[in-house]
Amino acid sequence: MKKKVTIHDLARILKKDSSTISRALANNPRVTKKTRDLIQAKAKELGYFRNTLASNLRSQKTRTIGVIVPHISRYFLSTVIAGIEEVAFENDYRVIICQSLDQLEREKQLTDTLLSSQVDGIIMSISMETNQYEHLEKIETQKTPIVFFDRKCEAIPANNILIDDFARAFEATEHLILSGRKRIVHFTGSENVSIYQDRLKGYKEALHKHNITEDPTLIYKSSLKPADGKILARQILELKEIPDAIFSANDLAAISCMQELQESGVKIPHDIAIVGFSNEPLGAYTSPSLSSVNQNPLEMGKIATQTLLHQIENPDVVQETKLLDSSLILRNSSII
Amino acid sequence: MKKKVTIHDLARILKKDSSTISRALANNPRVTKKTRDLIQAKAKELGYFRNTLASNLRSQKTRTIGVIVPHISRYFLSTVIAGIEEVAFENDYRVIICQSLDQLEREKQLTDTLLSSQVDGIIMSISMETNQYEHLEKIETQKTPIVFFDRKCEAIPANNILIDDFARAFEATEHLILSGRKRIVHFTGSENVSIYQDRLKGYKEALHKHNITEDPTLIYKSSLKPADGKILARQILELKEIPDAIFSANDLAAISCMQELQESGVKIPHDIAIVGFSNEPLGAYTSPSLSSVNQNPLEMGKIATQTLLHQIENPDVVQETKLLDSSLILRNSSII
């Protein structure tokens, strides 16, 4: 394999010191413009690329952000990532992206890898399984700045970029109640994850406000994947008293549940009204279209990154929780 | 900021040489098990992390793959990325992900960045604007292995992981013809991109086979975004003779076009039948559901990565083009 050109090669060829080459390539004024032009021309001619490894080792900075998300290919997350990448690129940062697949073991391995890689900061949405926090404490010990998004994490001091899950869940549930629904099912996810806790609380609070007795048999916990939606649909159909509404903590479960119910002859929203969460694009195209909550993922990714970069440059900045805009979007699955 | 623990710190504390520390941490048999255990325990206690930068600089390997795609958040691409990440993780490789936004300038910058970062290989789908290739030749000059996927690139020797766009386009068009359609519109993308060329060729070939005269006014070129679909719908409605089918080179344009046509009272598929390309998940949920071509993106990502890793370990391997399985999926937008 042909070896790569280094500043030492250039130094030898041009009979200059490598420090001069280094400064010339960095446009350092300590090198004459004439010499600088000569060096830069030769570097280009020989296809020189600065070795970022060596450079970073010396400068103790990598201008790289590590990102850990449960699943890269979900709409919400891939859009957050697009926002992260956009702001990172603008600020000349690289992004390393990893997926935990909602598994604690993988998440641990990935945090170790990112710390070893000397990333300047980490953006993360914790996995559903995360119920222990040594791996996050390592990040804190290393003083590597970290920003959590979507799923709140209070295990270590950090910025959290969230939406108001409680308020939106309350709003969604109240919307169902105000349109006359009384037996409202709720689909929730892992209790390790703040967003599902908060959505559950919002649901309960709305019932309470409107004097509807909370019925534990109407609360279903699952991992909220499409397959779960189908299973839940069948369970609902077996209830003695069929419910008249569903508030699901995510869209994918809501949509697959809706399809399964329809195949059994249930009319949506006439018999059962449905509201989801996350505003997956396909929710706008289902029949009926799905009411949901828009979480502004692009914005979330951008703000998470801005927050992280600010923290990288100002290590002593105060940690805080930022609540971004979000909104309930009403479509035909919950409006007659 | 608290400094990170290095092997030299451990060496000082344990009164050993840093080389011994290094070997102990790498489980090198030259260090006694007793000493090794002692060192590893101390390393854990002090929260030592191997500095990957230093290690990589020494070993001239980064175990990192660079990925450049037009848009991270598109279903097809984020699924390919999920496949890439999966195989990379299994093989203990990191993945740096970048998006070109289909812009040549960004693509150039990103290839430079990746080369400077000393990635061991690159996986890439070229941008729509890419019509010059110096930046790709740089990759070749550096002897950095590269694999292209989806969009074929013959500017430099490399593996290409593709589907048979020509065959699927031919099949899709023939399907429309066999169901009685004669005036078939085709939506195509940039002529820089092989897939659009091939889909166009497949479309033409099918017309030719069935003795339908090719009509240039029925071929519309755009960037195939949702907004383009709407514009094209309006242009179609203004034609003297309304066409009876559309074969679109992607789904997003097909779907937005379909919606716009429906709002003007066109019945799909009765008046105009539609077939898209890429099998976006939401196509299964539109009304009517959209016929399309499944490109097996997860598989594509996995195979691209396996191919790249193989090439990294066997630099002299022969470059080839791999055609993966793909299939036309018929749904209600093209079946009466």
Next chain:
DNA sequence: CATAAAAATACAATCGATTGTATTTTGGTA
């Protein structure tokens, strides 16, 4: 022309881990 000041460039240490070679220590045997 001499000399000081300024400009340009060279020297050398450093970042942290790795690895071939050299040295020291240990254990066994005569």
Next chain:
DNA sequence: TACCAAAATACAATCGATTGTATTTTTATG
């Protein structure tokens, strides 16, 4: 106890770029 081989560990160079300090060269001025 002396000595050798083997085992364990230390030394030192290296990867490529950066940067404070030292040295050389150039320029300006009396």
